[in-house]
Amino acid sequence: MIFNTPFAQAVINFLLPPQCALCREITKQPYTLCGDCWPKLKFITSPKCSVCCVPLDNVDHDMPCADCLKFPPVFSKAYAPLIYNDSVKKLVLRYKNYDGLHLGPMFFGWMQRCIPEDINIIVPVPLHWWRFFTRQYNQATELGKLIAKHTNISINSSLLKRVKATASQGHKSKLLRYENLKDAFVVTDTKNILQKINVLLIDDVLTSGATANACAQALLNAGAAKVDVLTIARAVKDNNGTP
Ligand SMILES: [Zn+2]
Ligand SMILES: [Zn+2]
Structure with a gap:
């Protein structure tokens, strides 16, 4: 052109x-x-949690963090290039709430080095239809499309649906977040696409992991062999973060 x-x-x-x-x-x-x-910007480096990607102190290699040992998520591994701090929050909000779609290639540039090698399909975390209606696009789907375009991995944004609109999770405890999201996602896989394949679930930010976990559970129940998670950023307790 x-x-x-x-x-x-x-x-x-x-x-x-x-x-x-x-x-x-x-x-x-x-x-x-x-x-x-x-x-x-604070990029995540080792040592970090080998499951949820949270940076670790006082160890010399990647290993599961205390949280992941106590409440192991059903997804296999989460990947994120950045720590979720105020600056990243500003960028992500622009990307999802305003007309910030042009920021996608910048996010992709940071995320591409975190894409696992054994992925068969990309599935974005869906928005509830009402949120989609008011926002016009799903930032996770837009990120997924960029990754699909550059890696030739196929993307399917209609397999996983959010059937429960959930209130803001911000102040809830980890257990309440998990409870709140139980049954919030369903998979419609009439062609059995998911059978025994490795899924890369895409979202903008991984906070408590409750959303990713609920999505992963639905995908695994539908037959997926493994679900990994890739986000732009990982929230950390001291950085504007999670409980
Ligand atoms: Zn962890
Ligand atoms: Zn500047």
């Missing part, structure tokens, strides 16, 4: 210079942050 030529891109950059996704300062490259905002 003509807009993809270097010359056309230079003209577009001149007329509409790329902006920092956080502070809107002019940047050289599109889909990135300015030099002042970059250090506000």
